[in-house]
Amino acid sequence: MISRRELLVAVPALGLAACSHDPAPSFPAFRFEGSPLLFNLADISIDNRFSPLGEGHLEADFDVSPETALENWVGDRLQAAGSSGRLVVTVTDASAVQERLSTTNGVEGLFRDEQGFKITVRLGVDFVADDPGRLSTARTHVEVEKFKTLAKDVSFTERRQAYYSLSRSLIDDFDAKAVPALRQHFRLFLG
Template sequence: MRFPRLSSLLRPLALMLVAVTMAACATEGPPKRGTPELRFTNLPPLNVAAQGPRIQTTYVSPLRNPNVEHLMPVSPERAIRQWVQDRLHTTGAGTDTVVVEIRDASVVETRLNTKKGVVGFFTDDQEAKYDAKANVVLQMRGPDGRVKAEAFTSAWRTRSINEKASLADREQIWFDLVEELMRDVDQQMETGVRQYFSDYLLR
């Protein structure tokens, strides 16, 4: 009596395992990149004896070129909101309220001239530059809405990108741009809070 060889028995099983593995890969899709975070928890909080903070935005992104903040992994507005959460702590005491108003949180792209033809093939030009702006007002308002104290920041940063940059390179440049912008916002805001909110600031 002849028995089938072991290899002939395992071949259908191997083909089945390959088919299952390919189907699983097709349903799972490519791995997603993690969303970067811009946090300020490494800095000491600014503790204010008041209600809030309440954040309101008067800046409305046009959501189209030349503005690109809506395409960024971390937009200036999102970074400003994170700054408020991480650095501006209130005790809930009294009837006055801290209000943070975001008046500008834009990033505008300007396309630059690049060399064409053979010369352009052998050169690396800057393809575009990005101008980021942040205009934020911090107010202490009484229960009647009257402004009792105010501090503000107006920051601006710019970055350019090479024409041969990948999408990952572009997103990293955007992130670095917002990080630099928020460094200025943080410094100006802390100075303003310590100067104009001294009656509310807990030592």
């Protein structure tokens, strides 16, 4: 028979053992294959105008936030190859917001598998090219949004993996919209 003392030692030890099986994953930065878009401009810069305000913002909890994903995208996809003018990439939205979903309370809630959180990520970007020497300007706006729901009892590792996959999905959708938009609206500036 197990003594009370052994039980008091064993229960917390089991809890710690259960936590130790939640390994901390490693998440690499996003990279984008293929040839970059070559702009006949001297400079490409990022102007971040997004500031997370309000309740539920999670950007700091992401291993690769929407903003960081965009910075990687700009570095891999856009290249300056000219002698004058510039392309400004203005971030208007790079949010990651958590919303609590209603779940069943009490004993009944303990036995239900329910979604407890909705995570929404957004990316909004203005592209503006200006070359005073050629008297040319071009602009376009690209916006994408993704969301995912998470179980009410989601683990720390599952949450981090969800954030990472959400960011990856967001920037892949952004890439699919931004590259054709840039090719269409910035023809005069592409080399």
